Amino acid sequence: MKILTIIGSPRKKGNSYLAVKELEEEFKNHNDYEFEYLFLKDAHLEICRGCFNCVSKGIDLCPLKDDRKTIHEKMEKSDGLVLVSPVYVMNVSALMKNFIDRVAYLCHRPAYHGKKALILCTSGGSGIKETLNYMEMIAGAWGYKVTSKCGLVTAPWPPTSSMEKKNTLNLEKSALRFHESLRSMKNNNDKKVSFKEYMGFLIFKNVSENVKKYMPADYDFYKNKDYYYPAKIGIITKIGARIILKILFFIMRDLGPRNDN
């Protein structure tokens, strides 16, 4: 199985890299995994210019021609993603944030359903929860199922042996969880969709219909879909979600475009 590791630290051989190396060793105990390391530090990724074309009109209209497409394809070709960032001032590094901005369209039009993700951050001790939660939300919006989260305390000074042990244990547990979720990947596309997942889909689909003039790429993506992939959706989920959607749209009616007719 192929695992793509995207590392957002500007320090190539820093704590984040060392943590993933240790994680890779753990994986070797479980199965035949092929790890690929992608350092955002070495990737040619321009800063997002904020034109919004990728989200509204489609990624082909992004004016920046760089490694964004190659990274997207690498994610497509791998079975699992390990998304890694050091905590910088209570959140991901700027390298990671720019990458997330550059693939903003994926939050509207997810492309990686059926794949699994492990989220990893290294920190001096604070901001772990915030950073992991943020990365989990983003990878989930891209379509990944986040099956493992790991926060390590790797301060800019030598760790105590007890902290070293804690980190190793944390890595071991996270690797095992991720490995088990990858092992059960078969037939993932038939799996039952949860109410929350279906609700998220319906919100995007309905918003894209309401604003199709402004967001044609989203409209084209959702128009013929009942869900992101062929899935079984229970009748109660379908009816319940539609009722809640109506209420939500009423409460949030001011967020839509002005009706000039």
Ligand SMILES: Cc1cc2nc3c(=O)[nH]c(=O)nc-3n(C[C@H](O)[C@H](O)[C@H](O)COP(=O)(O)O)c2cc1C
């Ligand atoms: C600019 C900067 C900001 C940081 N902010 C935090 C922080 O908010 N909380 C924290 O606990 N550690 C913080 N740290 C420490 C790093 O998260 C920690 O040392 C991490 O392991 C570095 O990983 P790296 O070697 O892969 O870059 C910061 C470090 C830097 C350079």
